[in-house]
Amino acid sequence: MSGVGPKVSCVFVCHDGGGRVLLARRSAGARDEPGTWDCGAGALEFGETFEAAVTREVREEYGARPLGIERIGVRNVLRGDPVDSHWVALVFAVRVAPDEVAIGEPHKFDALEWFAPNALPAPLHSQCGESLAMFGALDAVGRG
Template sequence: MTDSHLLPGAGCGAAILDEEGRLLLIQRLKEPEAGAWGLPGGKIDFGERAEDTARREIEEELGVRIELTGLACIAETINKGDGRHWVAPVYTARILSGEPRVMEPHKHGGWGWFALDELPLPLTSPAHDYLASLGRQVPKA
């Protein structure tokens, strides 16, 4: 019998850019990677397509409706405070409607639009993986 806690989990996220090319990041308050700034997204529920999860999670977290515009990369988060291994597609996206705001203050400490050369640190593993897919390296704090 396999311990399901030892199996990789599935999540997803979205790299949302505004008209000025700034990236929307949220600050995590919970593990994995509590305190770090990252891409919005979350855990995929059984039977839910990753694309649907990304749209649902971002509406729950930020109160905005998004359109996915492509697949940017596959991110991995391995034992970053929760003892788990997460695999997550990261989509590129844009906001269709709504203004971002923290909808889950027990999970997120804030949000913001950031120029790619002025990102807050530390960044989550998926944010690093997304930036690497663009050919950018960001120092780890």
């Protein structure tokens, strides 16, 4: 893939402010790893702020509006051997109201569920664990 630069992705771990995280199960129509559970993500569009991208993607994927957005980390995501996918992923913790959440992209997801961090489903998407670990490293007082 020489000559092609990395893309920028905004990854979001949605939470309810009470300790649970929202994960989506990827459907047969998902780009990769169908049947795995994942947090949300979307590409940053030209001229868009990180917060605007996260807000847009949370609305598109989950039909909810963010109540709080906090940047919690950055990942350099190289996939394939040889590398055929390169993303710079900015990871955000996003508080949403559980009663607002619904599947907004049924062609990508077939289930949405809330989980306690110590009771996560399997299998997780190959990129989900590191984002959840960044979320878990946050001090609970800082979420809100």
